[in-house]
Amino acid sequence: MTFPVISADSHITEPPNTYLDFIDPAFRDRAPKMVHDNAAGDVFVIDGMKRPVPMGLVAAAGKPAEEIRITGVRFEELHRGGWDPEARMADQARDGVAAEILYPTVGMVLCNHRDFDYRKACFDAYNRWIAAYCSAHPARLLGIGQTAMRSPEDGIRDLHAIRELGLRGVMMPGMPAVEDYDSRAYDDFYRAAIELELPLSFHILTSREDLTPVRGPRINAFLSVIRGCQDIMGTFIFGGVFERHPRLRVVCVEADAGWVPHYMYRMDHAYDRHRYWLPAGQELSRRPSEYFRDNIYTTFQDDWVAFRTANLMNWERLMWANDFPHSDSTWPWSQAMLAEHQRDLSEQQKQRILCGNVADLYRIDLSALA
Numbered sequence: 001m002t003f004p005v006i007s008a009d010s011h012i013t014e015p016p017n018t019y020l021d022f023i024d025p026a027f028r029d030r031a032p033k034m035v036h037d038n039a040a041g042d043v044f045v046i047d048g049m050k051r052p053v054p055m056g057l058v059a060a061a062g063k064p065a066e067e068i069r070i071t072g073v074r075f076e077e078l079h080r081g082g083w084d085p086e087a088r089m090a091d092q093a094r095d096g097v098a099a100e101i102l103y104p105t106v107g108m109v110l111c112n113h114r115d116f117d118y119r120k121a122c123f124d125a126y127n128r129w130i131a132a133y134c135s136a137h138p139a140r141l142l143g144i145g146q147t148a149m150r151s152p153e154d155g156i157r158d159l160h161a162i163r164e165l166g167l168r169g170v171m172m173p174g175m176p177a178v179e180d181y182d183s184r185a186y187d188d189f190y191r192a193a194i195e196l197e198l199p200l201s202f203h204i205l206t207s208r209e210d211l212t213p214v215r216g217p218r219i220n221a222f223l224s225v226i227r228g229c230q231d232i233m234g235t236f237i238f239g240g241v242f243e244r245h246p247r248l249r250v251v252c253v254e255a256d257a258g259w260v261p262h263y264m265y266r267m268d269h270a271y272d273r274h275r276y277w278l279p280a281g282q283e284l285s286r287r288p289s290e291y292f293r294d295n296i297y298t299t300f301q302d303d304w305v306a307f308r309t310a311n312l313m314n315w316e317r318l319m320w321a322n323d324f325p326h327s328d329s330t331w332p333w334s335q336a337m338l339a340e341h342q343r344d345l346s347e348q349q350k351q352r353i354l355c356g357n358v359a360d361l362y363r364i365d366l367s368a369l370a
Helices: 018-022 025-030 085-095 106-110 116-134 152-164 184-195 220-224 227-238 260-274 288-295 304-308 334-341 347-361
Strands: 006-011 033-037 041-045 099-103 141-146 169-171 200-203 250-253 296-300 318-320
Touching: 006 250, 006 296, 006 318, 006 347, 018 116, 025 116, 085 099, 099 116, 106 116, 116 141, 116 152, 141 152, 152 169, 152 184, 200 227, 227 250, 227 260, 227 288, 260 288, 288 296, 304 334, 318 347
Parallel strands: 006 099, 099 141, 141 169, 169 200, 200 250, 250 296, 296 318
Antiparallel strands: 033 041
């Protein structure tokens, strides 16, 4: 490559002390903690949630498919770069990646916790931890903070705290505590996000609907996890959020992107043909697909359909990612995969999808990566 490749969606692995050491003392006795189970291996136990978080899929990057398992994995077996920023530099070099936008792992599950006060305490702890992790290599480790969205006003305070910590964006839970994201109650929150230059991210598996059992064999559930993100994107578009806030930037994370051209068509068809008996949240001055094209970024890993159909959507909103160290990761063979999948793109498209788009969105100094 003639430019640095940046992953728009990678992850850390919360070490055992993440919440215990950084959480508000009032919640320390209930803080998420890692315990060992003889059958399940090392798991994170979260107060108020029935199922613990096993570590197996967190250790799966680079493993053959037949070796991937959910349970029975010890913390010591995980990729050390998940919590050690110095080890992370070697992980990046091995995959040919110059920098990464970093999302949580246990924090994804916490997005579905029903106690918003508890969620807030956990996310504040995580934000402090990830800021310290990224400070070791601030040009190459770019953290995304989390907000519990207890209320629009509370969310605004979180935005300011996240910006002060030097984090580059905000990971949103699938559902807020107050109404839904298309409510005008959130207009001031969106104005603050724009003013602070903090993109809002919605990651798969952060809506309760993503975890709902689906029909058919268990593997069928893998196909359904993007639906929660799609519903949120439609809520923002049809609910008029981008109509009211045209400079707002939203990121649809790890939900692939090959579906986007058809989704844009389907939105336009619904609005043109059916909006009189299926009313949108408000009258729109533009076609729904135009808001998607301008305001929504999508991240994807080995979605060759997204590369092949880039000209059918706004490729200046496409951002490639390696998802390290999770089970869907392309690490450590990302470069070989990219050489094959991007071969039909123009040089300008390659630069934008693998580097330029994410650099512009998150204010990344490319000269620091040279």
